Amino acid sequence: MSSGQLSRDAVLWQLFAVGVAVLPHLVHLPLWIPLLVVISLLWRFMAHLGRWSFPSRWIKLLFVIVTGLAVLFSYRAGGGISVTVSLLVVGFSLKTLEVYKQRDALVVLYVAYLVAATGFLFSQTILIALYLLAAFAVITSGLLSVYQLRPKGLLKTFKRSCLLLLPALPLMAVLFIGMPRFGPLWEVGLDRSAARTGLSETMSPGDISSLIRSPEVAFRATFEAEVPAQSQLYWRALVLNDFDGREWFNAQSVKDKSSIASDLGRNGFSYSLILEPTQKRYVPALAYPVVPLGTKLSLFSDATVEYGLPITSRQQFTMKSDPSLKYHGDLDHDQRKRLLHLPEGNVQSKQLALKWLAESDSEAEFVQKVLAYFNQSFSYSLQPPLLGRNSVDEFLFDTQIGFCGHFSSAAALLLRAAGIPARVVTGYQGGDLNPYENYIVVRQYDAHAWVEAWLDGRGWVRIDPTASVAPERIENAAEDVFSTDDGFLEDNPFYAFSLKSSGLAEEIRLRLEAINYGWHRWVLNYHHQQSSVLSSILGSLSAIKLAAFLLVPFALVIGVTVLLLIRKGRPRASNVYDREVFRLSEKLKIKGLSRAKGETVNAYCARLSNVMPASSQLFVSLAGEYERARYAEAAELSGQEFSRIVDQCIGVFRSH
Amino acid sequence: MYAFFAPIKRWSDQWAAKRRPKGHSIELNQKRIFIFPTAAGWGYLLVCCVLILIGLNYQNNLVYAFAFLLISLGVLTIHYTFLNLSGLNISAIRTRNCFAKENADFIVKAFSNCQRDYESIELNWEGQPGIKVALDKGVSKEVVLNVKTIKRGFVNPGALRIQTVYPLGLLRAWSWIDLQMDAVAYPIPIEGPSPDKDLEHSEGEQGRSRGGDDFSGLEEYQAGHSTRHIAWKQFAQGKGLLTKHYSGQKSKDVWLRWADWPGASSERRLSIMTYWALQLENQGIRYGLELTGSRLPPAIGPEHLEAVLTNLALYGEESHLRIKR
Numbered sequence: 001m002s003s004g005q006l007s008r009d010a011v012l013w014q015l016f017a018v019g020v021a022v023l024p025h026l027v028h029l030p031l032w033i034p035l036l037v038v039i040s041l042l043w044r045f046m047a048h049l050g051r052w053s054f055p056s057r058w059i060k061l062l063f064v065i066v067t068g069l070a071v072l073f074s075y076r077a078g079g080g081i082s083v084t085v086s087l088l089v090v091g092f093s094l095k096t097l098e099v100y101k102q103r104d105a106l107v108v109l110y111v112a113y114l115v116a117a118t119g120f121l122f123s124q125t126i127l128i129a130l131y132l133l134a135a136f137a138v139i140t141s142g143l144l145s146v147y148q149l150r151p152k153g154l155l156k157t158f159k160r161s162c163l164l165l166l167p168a169l170p171l172m173a174v175l176f177i178g179m180p181r182f183g184p185l186w187e188v189g190l191d192r193s194a195a196r197t198g199l200s201e202t203m204s205p206g207d208i209s210s211l212i213r214s215p216e217v218a219f220r221a222t223f224e225a226e227v228p229a230q231s232q233l234y235w236r237a238l239v240l241n242d243f244d245g246r247e248w249f250n251a252q253s254v255k256d257k258s259s260i261a262s263d264l265g266r267n268g269f270s271y272s273l274i275l276e277p278t279q280k281r282y283v284p285a286l287a288y289p290v291v292p293l294g295t296k297l298s299l300f301s302d303a304t305v306e307y308g309l310p311i312t313s314r315q316q317f318t319m320k321s322d323p324s325l326k327y328h329g330d331l332d333h334d335q336r337k338r339l340l341h342l343p344e345g346n347v348q349s350k351q352l353a354l355k356w357l358a359e360s361d362s363e364a365e366f367v368q369k370v371l372a373y374f375n376q377s378f379s380y381s382l383q384p385p386l387l388g389r390n391s392v393d394e395f396l397f398d399t400q401i402g403f404c405g406h407f408s409s410a411a412a413l414l415l416r417a418a419g420i421p422a423r424v425v426t427g428y429q430g431g432d433l434n435p436y437e438n439y440i441v442v443r444q445y446d447a448h449a450w451v452e453a454w455l456d457g458r459g460w461v462r463i464d465p466t467a468s469v470a471p472e473r474i475e476n477a478a479e480d481v482f483s484t485d486d487g488f489l490e491d492n493p494f495y496a497f498s499l500k501s502s503g504l505a506e507e508i509r510l511r512l513e514a515i516n517y518g519w520h521r522w523v524l525n526y527h528h529q530q531s532s533v534l535s536s537i538l539g540s541l542s543a544i545k546l547a548a549f550l551l552v553p554f555a556l557v558i559g560v561t562v563l564l565l566i567r568k569g570r571p572r573a574s575n576v577y578d579r580e581v582f583r584l585s586e587k588l589k590i591k592g593l594s595r596a597k598g599e600t601v602n603a604y605c606a607r608l609s610n611v612m613p614a615s616s617q618l619f620v621s622l623a624g625e626y627e628r629a630r631y632a633e634a635a636e637l638s639g640q641e642f643s644r645i646v647d648q649c650i651g652v653f654r655s656h
Numbered sequence: 657m658y659a660f661f662a663p664i665k666r667w668s669d670q671w672a673a674k675r676r677p678k679g680h681s682i683e684l685n686q687k688r689i690f691i692f693p694t695a696a697g698w699g700y701l702l703v704c705c706v707l708i709l710i711g712l713n714y715q716n717n718l719v720y721a722f723a724f725l726l727i728s729l730g731v732l733t734i735h736y737t738f739l740n741l742s743g744l745n746i747s748a749i750r751t752r753n754c755f756a757k758e759n760a761d762f763i764v765k766a767f768s769n770c771q772r773d774y775e776s777i778e779l780n781w782e783g784q785p786g787i788k789v790a791l792d793k794g795v796s797k798e799v800v801l802n803v804k805t806i807k808r809g810f811v812n813p814g815a816l817r818i819q820t821v822y823p824l825g826l827l828r829a830w831s832w833i834d835l836q837m838d839a840v841a842y843p844i845p846i847e848g849p850s851p852d853k854d855l856e857h858s859e860g861e862q863g864r865s866r867g868g869d870d871f872s873g874l875e876e877y878q879a880g881h882s883t884r885h886i887a888w889k890q891f892a893q894g895k896g897l898l899t900k901h902y903s904g905q906k907s908k909d910v911w912l913r914w915a916d917w918p919g920a921s922s923e924r925r926l927s928i929m930t931y932w933a934l935q936l937e938n939q940g941i942r943y944g945l946e947l948t949g950s951r952l953p954p955a956i957g958p959e960h961l962e963a964v965l966t967n968l969a970l971y972g973e974e975s976h977l978r979i980k981r
Contacts, residue, residue, distance in 0.1 A: 081714075106696050106825070110703050113726065117707050120718035129718060136725060140824070147825050149776040149790045164729065164736060164823060171728035176721050182712060313715050526717045554731065562735055 004102050009154060010145040011048050014099050014108055015041050017142035020135045021112040022089055024119040024128060029086050030074040036067060040093040055097055063094055085118050105146045112139045124314075126519050137162055167561045174553040178534065178546060181527040199237050199282065199426050203405055203449055204247040204391070218428060218446065219275045219284060220517060222439040228269075228286070230430050232323070234450065234462060235284035235442060237427035239302040243416075245343045246391045248409060248424045256301040268322035272528075274520055275315045281306040283317055284427050284442075287462070288325040302423075314520070316528035331421060331454060339421035339454065346392045346413060353417035363420055363455050370414050371468040374407060380469050407465040408449040415463075421454035425462075436514035576639035577629045580646045587650045601626045608649070615652045622649060676815055678834040681747035684818065688831045689741050691734060697826035700730060730826055737827045740820045741777065743770040744791075749798060751811075751839035753966070755930075759802035760811045760839035767796030776822040781813035805841035808926065808969045812838050842965040848928030851916045852908075874898040884940060909954035910936055912964075913946045926968050933968070937961045947971055 006014070019041060026034045046052035055063070067090045075083045092111040099105055116135045119128060141161040148157065219235075240248035268290075275283060283297060283305040291299040296308040297317060307315065331339070342350070360366040377400055384402040387394045392410045395402055408424050415422035429448035431440035450464040522529065531541070538545045581604075585595040593611065595604045605623035609616035622645050629642060677688055693701070707723035710716065745767050752761035762781075768774060771793045780786030781803055789799055803813045819830035874887055877897035887898040912929045920928065929945070936943040937956060944954035945964045952964055 102825075106699065110699055113703050113722075114706060117719050117722040118710065120716055120722065121710070121714055124716070124718055129721075132718075132722065133725075136722070140729070143824050147776055147822050149788055160823075164732070165725075168725055168728035168732055171731065172721060172725040175724035175728065176717070179720070179724065181715075181720075315715075523721075524717055527715065558732065558735055561732065562739065 006100065006102060006105055006146065007148065007151050008048070009151040009157065010105060010142070010148070011044070011099065012154065013138075013142035013145040013157065014096060014105050015045055015048075017109060017112045017135075017139045018093060018096050020138045021116040021119075022093070023135075024123065024131065025085060025089060025115065028082065028122055029089065030070075032070060032074075033086055033089055036090060037093040040097050044096050044099060054100075060094070060097065063097075067094065081118065081121055085115065085121075088115050088118075102146050105142070109139055109142050109146075112142070124524050126516070129523075137165055140165060167557050171554060171557050174550060176526070177530075177537075178550045180546070181530060199278075199280070199447060201238065201280070202247050202249040203240055203409070203424060203426055216444045217276055218442045218444050219273050220439055220441050220520065221271050221273050221431065222437075222521075223269065223271045225269055227433060227438070227440060232286075233430050233440070234287060234425075234448075234464075235428040235431075236287060236304060236425050237282045237284040238425070239304055239452070240424040240426065241302075241338060243342065243409075243413065243424075245345045246387075246389065248412070255304075257298060267324045268320055270318065270320040273317045273319055274525055275311055275317065277312050277314060279310050279312060281308075281310055283307055283311075283319075285319055286321040287323055289319060289321045290325070291320075314524055316521075316525040318528075336421055339423060340416050340419065342413065342416050345390045347390075348393045349396055349410070349413055350417040352396070353414045356414075357418040363418075363453075366418055366420070367415070367453065367455075367463060370411055371463070371465060374411075374465050375468045378402070378407075378469050380466070404449045404466040407469060408451045411451045411463060411465040415451065415453050423452050425450055425452055434510055434514055434517065436510060437517050439517055441513065441517075577626055577642055580639075580643050581626065584646050584649055588653060591653060593653075612652055615649075618645070618648055618652065621645065672832065673815070673834075676832050676834050678836055680835060681745060682833045682835070683743065683745045684741050684831050684833075686738075686742065688833070689738060689829050690831065691738055691827055691829045694821055694825060694828045696821075697730075700726070700824075700826050704730065729824075733824050733826045736823050737820060737829045739772075740774060740822045741818065741829045741831065744768050744774060744777070744818065746779075746816070746818060746833060746835065748835040748837045751837055753840045753842060753962070753969075754805060756805050756808045756841045756844050758805060758841075760805050760813075760841060762801045762803065762813060762835075762837050762839060763798055764801060764816070764835060764837075765796055765798050766791060768793075775820075777818060777820045780817050782815050782817065784813070786817075786819075803839075805839075808841050808843040808923075809973050810838050810970070811841050840966050840969045842969045843923070843926040843930045845931035845934055846924065846927035847931055848917060848920070848924070851912050851929075851932055852910050874900060908941070910941055910943045911946060911954070912943060914948060922972075926971055930965060930968050933961060933964045 018037070022034070022037050043052060043055065047054050071083065071086055071090060075086070088111055092108050092115065095104065095108050095111075099108055113136075116132050116139065119132055137158065141158045144161045144164070145157050152160075238250075240250055242249050242251040271286075273283065285303075285305045288303045289299060289305050291297045291305060295317075298306050298308070300306070305319070307317075356369045357366055360369060379401050380403055381401050384406065385399045387399070387406075391406075392413045395406050395410055412422040412424050426447070426449045428442045428446040429450075430446050431442040433440050448466070450462060450466065452460045453463050455461050526533075534546070534549075535541055538549060581595065581601055585604075588594055588608075593608065595601075599607075602623045605619040605626075609619035612619070625642055625645060682688075704723050704726045707719055707726065711719035711723055747765050747767075749763040749765050751763065754760045764779070766774075766777070766779070766789060768791060773793050774791040776788055776790055778786040778788050779799055779801060781801060784801070784803055787799055787801060789797055791797055801813070801816075803811060805811050815832045815834050817830055817832055819828055821828050874890065875898065877886060877899045885900045887900050890896075890898050910932075912932055914925065917925045917928055933943060933945070937958075937960075940956065942954040942956045943964070945952040945967055947967060950967050952960070952967065
């Protein structure tokens, strides 16, 4: 059955399906692969037209060897799913070259389904989803065309396959909502080429500026209650405790788990984060987080939160924070020593710190002096001069231009030199509030670095030296502050353009962003909402209820589909006389006098007149008129007259 | 291994044959339609599983959605495939006899009262190549199914399989029905000695002598008249089918008797008789048939020929089935 030759229409559908399935992959595949696809499709199309001949076996063999080597060469650095996808794409575009029989077509189409679906591993926007839904219909048309006996025209086949697909959509929705989701069976990583920007594990002056040029979304946050003020939105991600004179980092790879209780104080609030993939484990959190037991999140003694695995795909977390939470007993000797340690160098800065310390009465006063100093003559820029070995000295006394990385690095050093334990915290500051959905988008350009200092009697206190240089940098979203700076978003001309528009354009942008947010929350991250969605539909969850939820719609949709097909297929007499006899038979059904299957009208009328001997004349005439109307050359009675006789017959039975 | 399963297979075949609907016109319904995934259907399932795995491992809900759409479509296809067979009516129309080792034709009609199209339905007799048909709504279609015969006698093609994999090839729906159609395979004609010595030497003169016969007029064509004597010229003039009548045409009846070919095996005898029946029919000479247990008086014409050939074909088979004339 599957060895027959393909019809001409079917060949065209195969080519079309392959093209449609490959299209979304073109952006991330090495350039030669799309070229190969085009050549294969073109060659097969020319063969279809009869202009070119099919490639000989040697040419095909050559193709296989060359492309196989090319894939190996293109991905010699490794590339996870990309390699698989490109092998699939190369393989099935070569297979297209020799599509001739039904069996070939099946291989091509099944792989086309796979290739189309893997498009979602690289992009998950609404547009891609719509596109791939259409691609699904095209591939299904290809499959349908393989089994069509008579070519019906490309458009008709497509329409037919859409009709087949339509009832499948509600079933898909039911499966999507109800099907239980499980964690990954084995660990997979997206390839490096698809890696997203994120915070670095270390910070040296200049690091964050590459992030600041990116408008990519870092995460989105929804607050259950009121959204805290911009100036309170310090999303702590990483705490860097060690300094080598230029770079801040963490010398110890193992961090202490926090022993804090998981309940909140009066000031607690909860929010949920949808984190974009970073390939790292950190999860930004507002000060100071607690983590519910039984989640994959771990909380550390420096009040940072980490996920159990590197975050390779978009993840959603429910978080709780309380700014008044105390994360410390006291610093022990080792901790204090570590937090005060400074390497050699940066001598001038250390001296300055000691001088200020001598002038100050308290630690708080010293901190004020540091901030005041930054406020004097420093300026904020995203394109500061490069710094050398003693980066802090050069920055403080020489260049005096920089951004958060420079300021926090210098401030932490000054604090430590004065004997105040200090550490650098990197993360994000602020975010963009979307009024339509009441959530905050935090983009990479919101990346920020600040300092936390241990003040006796007060514990860890957040100090943001950048705020004293450019306070508006903190009080407004980064977008507003930086949009005058040339370095800001210089790699994204389109985005920069959209920033300058305002009013209506801004509203549209926010609306689109809101739709996008709903898409992320309800579709892309559905597995986090599933239990709450299901329990809101079904009440308390049980296996039986879930099974019913999955099966009942299936029975319903299938029932309706079959009913529609059968109703459409109910026998309908093509002429008025048969219809009228049918009407009579239906009317008499209750009396058990319907026409038997295969019974002639003549016999039926005879049977009726046996039941009603008084009116037998009527039935005889009905039978006679029927015969004449159907089998004589010309009908003597019009349909209306015939229908009147039928009415009389019905009337006879009604009066009894 | 095969020997071990043979009794089971025989038993299940018998069971299936007993359950098989019999009749000259059979409508396919849920009681008679079987459905099972094809190899392509299992492949499709594999694609679904691979996608679920990808969705699982990459925690990608859209890949899940794609896989769920494939699964839903697959489940619906069970019904689409079933409905492409359900309500279809197959009836036996007629058969066309043949000579042994040729193809006997069985003509069946497919139609449906249901107002929907039927696409790509394959009909085949057990072990015979299939024919695919498509029906537009409300249109019936006659299908000629031929069966290669092996030897003379009744040709019973066995059960007819009606199957379809439309629309997506994932499932095969099929039904076995027994239309109780029989054709007859005549013996293979083999040239042999003439049944009548006169015929043998008059044969050479026959053409001549007929040419010398006097044309005596035209009479209206009746079934049984030799088609060689039809007056085509008059027919072309629109005067109807007329037969030329020759006054000198005096046919001598020829008997084909079992005893006329002593020495030949019985199958060979039947073949030679078949040959001569065809020859005599062709030459316009009346001929009769005498076999043990049956006798057909001399006559001529296609119907007579068919009766003679059928009797020859069924010689030795159950006598009550023989066509008597």
